Amino acid sequence: MRMNLALLTLALPLLTGGWLATPSLVSPTLAQVPPATAGDVTAAAAAVARAKELWQQGTPEARQEAIEQFQIAIDIYQKLGDKLAQAETIIELASRHYSYGELEPALQYYQSALTLWQNLGNQAQIATTLQSIGNTYSASKEYDLALQSYQQSLQTWQQAGYILQQGITLETIGTFYYEQLQDSQKALDYYHQKLQLWQQQGDQAQIAASLKLIGNFYIKISDLPKALEYYNQQLQVWQQAGDIQQQAASHQFIGDFYRQHMAAPDQAITSYQKALALWRQAGYINAQAINLNRIGDMYLKLSQWPQAISSYQTALSLWKRAGESSQESVTIAKIGDVHYQMGETVIARRYYEQAFEANPENPPAPEPSNTATLTEEYYNNSLEFWEALGGGFGEAVTRMALAKIERGKGDLTGAIAQMETALEIVENLRTQIADPELRSFYFATVQQYYELYIDILMQLHQQNPSEGYQARALEASESARARSLLEILLEAGADITASAPPELVAQEKQIENQLNALAKKQVELATSESPEAAAALETEIKSLLNQLRQVQGQIRESSPHYAAITQAQPLTVKEMQQLLDEDTLLIEYDLGEERSYVWAVTANTINSYELPPRSTIEEGAKIFRDAITAPSLRMRPKKVAETAVNLTELILTPLAQELQGKQRLLIVSDGALQTIPFSALSVPSLATVSSNRFVSSEGKPSSFIPLMVEHEIVNLPSASTASILRQELRDRPTAPKTIAVFADPVFGGTDDDRLPSNIARQQNRPNTNPVPIQTAARNIGFDGPISRLPYTSNEAQQIFRLVPENQRFAALGFAATRQQATSPELAQYRIIHFATHGFLLDSNPELSGLVLSLVDAQGSPVDGFLRLPEIYKLKLAAELVVLSACQTGLGKEIEGEGLIGLTRGFMYAGVPQVGVSLWSVDDEATSILMSKFYEGMLEEGLSPPAALRAAQIAIWQQQQWQSPYYWASFLLQGEQLPGRKFASVKTVKNSD
Incomplete structure (x- = not known):
C-alpha cells in the first residue's frame, strides 16, 4: 500500500492532461493569501532544508532537531497564512513519523494536513492524504477506520474524475481486503472493478495490467487454472493491440508460470519459444538470451541433453554479443550442469572453470544442495500467518516442514497430524484443476508430501505393529498414484460431453481437426524443408494442444458429473482385499528417497517390508534392463542371471514367503520398476548366485528360474484402477x-x-x-x-x-x-x-x-x-x-x-x-x-x-x-x- 501511495504522489505533478478531468490543483482562495516578506519565506525554506539534512543523519538527536525545524517552518507558514506550504510541510513531517513506525504522531499530522487541504478545496491532495491516513490506521490494526479512509479516498477521486487514481485506489482496497481482512472475494471484487474501469476507458495497457493483477491474485489463493486463464486474457489484449514487445513479455511470463507453479516443462518450453520468436522480431538480444536459458533449463529438467546444450550455446553467443560477461558466465556454468547430469564430470569441470574465467570477480554461485533448517518457532509463526489468510498451498508447505521437525524430535503422532492437514490442502487444490494433464503435473510436484506421510506411518507401524499403520500407509500410497487415470476412467464412463455446451464441443472438434492436419504435415515434411519451418510447425502444434486442453477443461467443468469424478476416492485396504481370491497376491511398491516400502496383500492379510532407497533400486533396475536388452549383454546368460538375481534380492526376496502358493501376482510398480519385466526376475526362493549353475550356451542347469515359471503376472497402475476396470466390464x-x-x-x-x-x-x-x-x-x-x-x-x-x-x-x-x-x-x-x-x-x-x-x-x-x-x-x-x-x-x-x-x-x-x-x-x-x-x-x-x-x-x-x-x-x-x-x-x- 505504501507503493501505491508513492505512485500516487509521483503522479500528481504530472496530472495536467490525460485522465485528469478536474480544474487546476490550486484553489481560487489561495489568491487571497496576504503577501509574505522575503525574510519569512526564506526562513521557512531554510528550516525545511535544515530539517531534511538532519533527518538524513539518522541519530535520535538529529531526528528530534529535524522535527523542531519542521515545526518552525510550519509555524512560519501558518503565521503567513500560506496554507498550501503549511500542508505540504506537515505531510513531510507525517510521512517521516510513519516511516519510523511512530503511528500516533503521523496520524495527527496527516489529519491536520487533511483539514488544510479541505479548506483549500484541493481534491487531489484530500484523496491522497485520506489514503495515507488509511495506511496509518491499517498499520495500527484499526482496520475499520482504515477501510473507511480508503473508501473516502476512492469517493474523492471519483467525484473529481481522476481515473488513474481511482484504479490505483481500487487495487489498494482489494489488497487491503485480502492481506488485512482475509476476505478473498471482496479483494477479487475490487480488482474486477479496476478492470471494468479501464475497460470502460478502452485503455489496453491498463486492461492488461488489471488482468495480470487478477491472475497474480489467483496464484496467491492457489487457483492455478484461473490464474492461467487471466494471463491468457492479458496476452490476447496485447495481441489485439499489436504490441510485439508486450506479447513477448506475456508469453515469457506464462512460461514462468508453467515452470514455477505447474512443474510443466513442456508447456513452459512452448511459451518461451513463442516469446523468443517475438523478441527476435523486436530485436531485443538480452531478452532472447534469457528465454533461451530458460528453455535450456526446461530441457535439462526433462533430461533432453542435446536440446538443453543447444539452447544454452545459442544464449551464450547472444550474451557475448551483448557484452554481458556475468550472464555469459552463468550460461557456461549451465552447460557444465548438463554434462554433470550426463555423468561427464570431466567435461563439466572444464565448463565450470570457463565460467569462472569469464567472470572471475563474480563467478556463478553453485546451487545449494539443501537449505539451512529453520527453527520450529519460525514455522509456527508462518503457520499462523497462512491460517489467517485462509490456508492455501503456503500452509501445506509449512505443515510439511513442521512434520519433519516433529519426526526429528521423535513425535511421530504430531508429525502425522501435520501431514494429514497438509494433504487435505493438497487434495483440495488438486480438485480445482480441470485439465487432467495439468492436474498430473501439479500432482507430480506434491509427491514428497505423500512420501513423507507414508514414511512416518511406516515408522509408527514399526513401533506399534497392531495399530493399522501399515494399512493406512498403503492407502496413502494408493492416493499418491495414477489419480488422473482413475479420474479419466470414471470420466469415460460418465460421458461428460453429453451435457457440454454445443459450442465447446464444436470448438474441441475444430481444434482436433487442425491438430490432425498439422501432425500430418509434420510427418510429411520434405527433406528440403528448413529447420525454421519445422520449428514453427512444432510451436503451432504445441499452441493448439494447449488450446485443446483449455477447451476440454471447460467441457469437464460444465459437466454435472465433474465434481464427483475429481473427488473419487482410492480404495481402502478392505476394498482392495475384496478384489483378491485365495490364489492372488497384490504387491505394491513405493520408492522413497531415504527408504522404500512394499506391501503384500492377500484376501485376508496385509504385510509390509522396508526396502533400500529409490536410488539403489532404480540403479539395479537400469542394470537389469540393460542386461536383457543391450545387444552386447543380452546373449550373455551369466550376466543376465546375475543382474536378475541382484534386483530380485532388492525388491522380491523380502516377499519370498508371501509368494509361496500364489498363482497370480498383481503388481503396482513405481519409478523405474515400471520399465522392467517382473516375469524375468528370479524366483526369490532360488535367488542365490552360484558361479557354476547359470544357464550357459552349453545348456548347464541354472539357479536362475524366471518368476513367470511359478506365477502369472499382471501389471496395474494402481489397485483402485483394477476396481473401476472390473466394474466397467460388469456393466456392459x-x-x-x-x-x-x-x-x-x-x-x-x-x-x-x-x-x-x-x-x-x-x-x-x-x-x-x-x-x-x-x-x-x-x-x-x-x-x-x-x-x-x-x-x-x-x-x-x-x-x-x-x-x-x-x-x-x-x-x-x-x-x-x-x-x-x-x-x-x-x-x-x-x-x-x-x-x-x-x-x-x-x-x-x-x-x-x-x-x-x-x-x-x-x-x-x-x-x-x-x-x-x-x-x-x-x-x-x-x-x-x-x-x-x-x-x-x-x-x-x-x-x-x-x-x-x-x-x-x-x-x-x-x-x-x-x-x-x-x-x-x-x-x-x-x-x-x-x-x-x-x-x-x-x-x-x-x-x-x-x-x-x-x-x-x-x-x-x-x-x-x-x-x-x-x-x-x-x-x-x-x-x-x-x-x-x-x-x-x-x-x-x-x-x-
Whole structure:
C-alpha cells in the first residue's frame, strides 16, 4: 500500500492532461493569501532544508532537531497564512513519523494536513492524504477506520474524475481486503472493478495490467487454472493491440508460470519459444538470451541433453554479443550442469572453470544442495500467518516442514497430524484443476508430501505393529498414484460431453481437426524443408494442444458429473482385499528417497517390508534392463542371471514367503520398476548366485528360474484402477465377435515388394514416392525408412486358424489403415490385435501412437498414424487390446502417475486390459510368442495372464529363444474379470 501511495504522489505533478478531468490543483482562495516578506519565506525554506539534512543523519538527536525545524517552518507558514506550504510541510513531517513506525504522531499530522487541504478545496491532495491516513490506521490494526479512509479516498477521486487514481485506489482496497481482512472475494471484487474501469476507458495497457493483477491474485489463493486463464486474457489484449514487445513479455511470463507453479516443462518450453520468436522480431538480444536459458533449463529438467546444450550455446553467443560477461558466465556454468547430469564430470569441470574465467570477480554461485533448517518457532509463526489468510498451498508447505521437525524430535503422532492437514490442502487444490494433464503435473510436484506421510506411518507401524499403520500407509500410497487415470476412467464412463455446451464441443472438434492436419504435415515434411519451418510447425502444434486442453477443461467443468469424478476416492485396504481370491497376491511398491516400502496383500492379510532407497533400486533396475536388452549383454546368460538375481534380492526376496502358493501376482510398480519385466526376475526362493549353475550356451542347469515359471503376472497402475476396470466390464454386454487383427501394414519401404513403386524399381522404372514416407519415419523417431514386419502376417494367420471366419475381422497389408482402426465396426470385437510399430514423440507425447499403412494400393501416401487423441475418442467394447509392436508399453513418465502412453488411451476408450511391449523385439520371436499366447486363450480357454505365462515358458524352454530379451518384453497392463475366457464359439482345428 505504501507503493501505491508513492505512485500516487509521483503522479500528481504530472496530472495536467490525460485522465485528469478536474480544474487546476490550486484553489481560487489561495489568491487571497496576504503577501509574505522575503525574510519569512526564506526562513521557512531554510528550516525545511535544515530539517531534511538532519533527518538524513539518522541519530535520535538529529531526528528530534529535524522535527523542531519542521515545526518552525510550519509555524512560519501558518503565521503567513500560506496554507498550501503549511500542508505540504506537515505531510513531510507525517510521512517521516510513519516511516519510523511512530503511528500516533503521523496520524495527527496527516489529519491536520487533511483539514488544510479541505479548506483549500484541493481534491487531489484530500484523496491522497485520506489514503495515507488509511495506511496509518491499517498499520495500527484499526482496520475499520482504515477501510473507511480508503473508501473516502476512492469517493474523492471519483467525484473529481481522476481515473488513474481511482484504479490505483481500487487495487489498494482489494489488497487491503485480502492481506488485512482475509476476505478473498471482496479483494477479487475490487480488482474486477479496476478492470471494468479501464475497460470502460478502452485503455489496453491498463486492461492488461488489471488482468495480470487478477491472475497474480489467483496464484496467491492457489487457483492455478484461473490464474492461467487471466494471463491468457492479458496476452490476447496485447495481441489485439499489436504490441510485439508486450506479447513477448506475456508469453515469457506464462512460461514462468508453467515452470514455477505447474512443474510443466513442456508447456513452459512452448511459451518461451513463442516469446523468443517475438523478441527476435523486436530485436531485443538480452531478452532472447534469457528465454533461451530458460528453455535450456526446461530441457535439462526433462533430461533432453542435446536440446538443453543447444539452447544454452545459442544464449551464450547472444550474451557475448551483448557484452554481458556475468550472464555469459552463468550460461557456461549451465552447460557444465548438463554434462554433470550426463555423468561427464570431466567435461563439466572444464565448463565450470570457463565460467569462472569469464567472470572471475563474480563467478556463478553453485546451487545449494539443501537449505539451512529453520527453527520450529519460525514455522509456527508462518503457520499462523497462512491460517489467517485462509490456508492455501503456503500452509501445506509449512505443515510439511513442521512434520519433519516433529519426526526429528521423535513425535511421530504430531508429525502425522501435520501431514494429514497438509494433504487435505493438497487434495483440495488438486480438485480445482480441470485439465487432467495439468492436474498430473501439479500432482507430480506434491509427491514428497505423500512420501513423507507414508514414511512416518511406516515408522509408527514399526513401533506399534497392531495399530493399522501399515494399512493406512498403503492407502496413502494408493492416493499418491495414477489419480488422473482413475479420474479419466470414471470420466469415460460418465460421458461428460453429453451435457457440454454445443459450442465447446464444436470448438474441441475444430481444434482436433487442425491438430490432425498439422501432425500430418509434420510427418510429411520434405527433406528440403528448413529447420525454421519445422520449428514453427512444432510451436503451432504445441499452441493448439494447449488450446485443446483449455477447451476440454471447460467441457469437464460444465459437466454435472465433474465434481464427483475429481473427488473419487482410492480404495481402502478392505476394498482392495475384496478384489483378491485365495490364489492372488497384490504387491505394491513405493520408492522413497531415504527408504522404500512394499506391501503384500492377500484376501485376508496385509504385510509390509522396508526396502533400500529409490536410488539403489532404480540403479539395479537400469542394470537389469540393460542386461536383457543391450545387444552386447543380452546373449550373455551369466550376466543376465546375475543382474536378475541382484534386483530380485532388492525388491522380491523380502516377499519370498508371501509368494509361496500364489498363482497370480498383481503388481503396482513405481519409478523405474515400471520399465522392467517382473516375469524375468528370479524366483526369490532360488535367488542365490552360484558361479557354476547359470544357464550357459552349453545348456548347464541354472539357479536362475524366471518368476513367470511359478506365477502369472499382471501389471496395474494402481489397485483402485483394477476396481473401476472390473466394474466397467460388469456393466456392459459382451461384444458379439471374437477378434479384429491389424497386421503387416505397408509402410512404403524399399523392402516391400507389395508396392507398385518397388515393382517398378525391379523393372528399372523410377520410384516416385520414397521421400515423404522416409521423412515421415524420421519425424516419429525412426532412423531410416520404417521396415516391414513380414512375420506379423504369419502371426495373423495363426490367430485366424483359431477363430471361425464369422468371428474375426482381418485388416492386413494395404487394408490395415487408420480409417479401419477408427471404424465403429471395432466395437463388435472382444479382442483387438495390432501387429505393427508404435512410436513415442518426446516433443509431443500426446501425438504418439501406432503406425498403420502409409501408402494405398496405388502407392500414394496416406496418413497412417493412429495417434493418442484419436485412440481416446474410440468407443470400444473390447476386453483386451494387444499391441504387438515396438515399445508400446513405454510413455512419458510423470511422477505419481506413471507412464502416460498408449495403454492409458485404450483404457479410456473402454479396454480394461492392454498387452504391450517394453522394447523392440525380434519379429520372428514375437510372432511365435503371439501364436502361442492366442492358442492358450482361444484354444485352451486360458485367461490372458495364464496364456501369456504358458507362451513365455514355451519360448524360454527353446534354446534359441532362452534369453529374456525374446520373451520378457511383452506384458499385460490392467485387469479382467476373474474367470473371463476368450475361447472361440467354434474352435477351428486341423483334421489331424
